[in-house]
Amino acid sequence: MTTTSQESGNEQSTEGHLSFRPGPGDRQPAAYARRRRSFEVAIAFVAPISFFALWQIASTSGWLDERFFPAPTTVWSTAVELVRTGELQESLAISTRRALIGLAFGVVSGCAMGILLGLSPLWRAALEPFLSACYTVPKLALLPLLLLIFGIGEAPKIVLIAITVFFFVWIATMEAVMSMPESYREAGRSLGAGPWQAMRHIVIPAILPQIFVSIRLSAGVSILVIVGAEFVQGGDGIGYLIWHSWSLLRAEAMYVGIVAVALLGFVLGEVVKWVGRLLMPWAPRDAGRAVM
Amino acid sequence: MRSGNAVEARAVERVFHSRKRDIHALGPVDLDVRDGEFVCVVGPSGCGKSTLLRMIAGLVTPSAGELRVRVKDGRPDAAMVFQDYSIFPWKTVLANIRLGLDLAKVERREADRLARSWAAKTGLSDFLDAYPASLSGGMRQRVAIARALAPNPQILLMDEPFAALDAQLRQVLQDELLEVWQADGRRTVVLVTHSLEEAALLGDRILVMSNRPGRLLADQEVPFERPRRPELRATPEFVAFREQLWHLLRDEVRSA
The missing domain is CATH 1.10.12 (Lyase 2-enoyl-coa Hydratase; Chain  A, domain 2)
Structure with a gap:
């Protein structure tokens, strides 16, 4: 040859x-x-x-047109100015706090509902059609109702995020429980695991990777929702900063807000990935990424 | 229940209902497994031998008849080794082996000691902190066996434990199981297998089952002395015995 x-x-x-x-x-x-x-x-x-x-x-x-599309250098100097006055940090802190509290409530309730419906065909039959129908309702459209119910404090915005996140986590968790290999549960039962022990040692660790994928998605969504909510209601937060700057024809400050939101979403996503790696040392490094 | 029997089945049957049709998987079967006996169940695919095993483990109930199993603390005093997907990827080797003890709320130090000693007997001492994803198929089944044995069950149930392994590794694990079981003071074992060689090497008694619905075709004592050595496989007596088993089973497999 x-x-x-x-x-x-x-x-x-x-x-x-x-x-x-x-x-x-x-x-x-x-x-x-x-x-x-x-x-x-x-x-x-x-x-x-x-x-x-x-x-x-x-x-x-x-x-x-510089009035609507100011140069990045102009945006940068505005950003420096907003940081110096503390306006940017304050807005980010307020919005992040709302997003995280809403995210936490949404994740916990979504997991609980997902596990319940995943494990119990009876509860699934009772609630899945109803919840599936609710899933497609645009949650931002509920804001006026939530304002009516919860008043105009922090509560309506946090509840709005929690409701949005709930559906993402609920669906992912339920599917994860239902696609869990039957032999995992049988192995647990044959070793004498009771229902709560099976939950702790088998069900939750088995579905944790999919839960984290849904939390990563939800983290981004919670920021979308809080910015949207702050557009239409209230007088603080990064969404307010963006909307308010636009109505005052301060386009450069609006861009600062938009870039800050993008960075916030990125950082939040990375934090979720990092926590996931801490909690799932058995999973390959980019497990969540592979699923996504 | 007669003393001296770990398992007694009387006219046990199992039917699985699905939307389209009912599948009569097993029975009626009558069976006694004596304490300390190593029983192997062989039969064609789908003959219900796994179902029988799962009934003994309490995972499936009989559709008819009665199955009596020795219990401890209100549940079958039995542990099961599955073919695959049974050791937990989120637990280290040590935590997997210790799981049955943790579930029984054995004190941590004692549980660790027992788990380590079973890991040593199954050749896993160097892998205690490894996660299953980094282990070979043979290592994973060693973990499954050690995990089943660690809580010291009276009855060990094995559902084609080596079927997913390659031929050489299967032989190695058969030899190890033979050694561990003979050194362990004769625990009761019910092992379901496709391999007549495996059954003849390991078992005291071999139950040959028919096609679905599975019934007992033959109940064959294995004529080899204990303790046995892996070299038994190469003897003419062993080869002849395996042929004899194959004669019992051949027609069933052909018509399956």
């Missing part, structure tokens, strides 16, 4: 045979993987940097 002197791995020879030889990734796997990783990190920055560069050029050269 003839071989070729080419750098790349697989080459057609003249005799009608294929000659397989080690490629660059096979000869120096460690160095190759390192270069590959640096490259991947680098190209992750290409998209946002080009985006902001184009924006900057378009804005300063007058292709875009």
Whole structure:
């Protein structure tokens, strides 16, 4: 068999045979993987940097109306100003607090309902159709009702987030319980596990990865909801900052708020992933990512 | 229940109901398993031998007849080793083995000691803190066996425990089980298997079952002395005995 002197791995020879030889990734796997990783990190920055560069050029050269599309440098100096006055941190703290409390209530009630309906065909028959119908109701449309019921304090916004999150977590948890291999539960029973012991040692750990996927989704959703709610009601929070800046024609402050929301969502998602890794040391590092 | 019997089945049957039709899976079956006996159940696929085992474990109830099993604290004094998917990926090897003891609220230090000693007997001492995901199939079944034995059940139930392993590994684990069981003071075992060789090597008695609905076709004493050694497999007597079992079973498997 003839071989070729080419750098790349697989080459057609003249005799009608294929000659397989080690490629660059096979000869120096460690160095190759390192270069590959640096490259991947680098190209992750290409998209946002080009985006902001184009924006900057378009804005300063007058292709875009500066009143509505201020240059990123203008937005940056506004951000510095808002941080100096404390306005940005305060708004973020208020919204984060609402989102987290709502998220916590939603996750706990969603898990409980998911486990109940996942384990009990009777409860499933009784409640699943009703809850499924409620799932599709746009929750923001409930805000006026919640204001009527809970007044105009923190409660209606937190309840709104909790309701939204509840459905995500409920569905994921119920499906996870129902798709759990029967042999897990049988193994528990054959070792003498009672219902509560089975819950603690078997059901909850078995469904934890899917629960965390739903919490990651919910964390993002809770921020969407709180920003939306703050648009329409109340006088504080990051959503209010965005909406209020827009109505005062302070577009640069609005962009600061929008970017801050994006960063907040990113950070919250990372925190959930980190907590998930702490609670599930048995799972491969990116288990949640693989499911998503 | 006669003393000296760990399990007694009298005209036991099981029917599974599904939306389309009823499946008569098993019976009627009459059966006695004596204390300290190693009984192997062989039969064609779907003959209800796993169902019989699960009834003894208390996971399935009989549709007719009566099944009596020795109990401790109000539940069958039996532990089960499943074919797969039974050790918990979220628990370390040690925590898996200790689970039955934890569930019985055995004090932690004592539970750890027992779990470690069973891990040592099954060759798992170097893997106590490993999670099952990093273990081979053979190691996982060793964990399943150690976990079943740790709470010291009177009866050990094994549902094709080595069927998912490759042929060489299966032989290694059969040899290990033989050694562990013979050193362990003759616990009662009911083992369901497809392998006549496995049944002949391990069992005191072999029950041959028919096609569905499974009934007992034959009840065969295994004529080899204890303690047995793995080398028994290569003897002419062993080969002849396995052939004899195959004759009993062949027609059932063909018509299955």
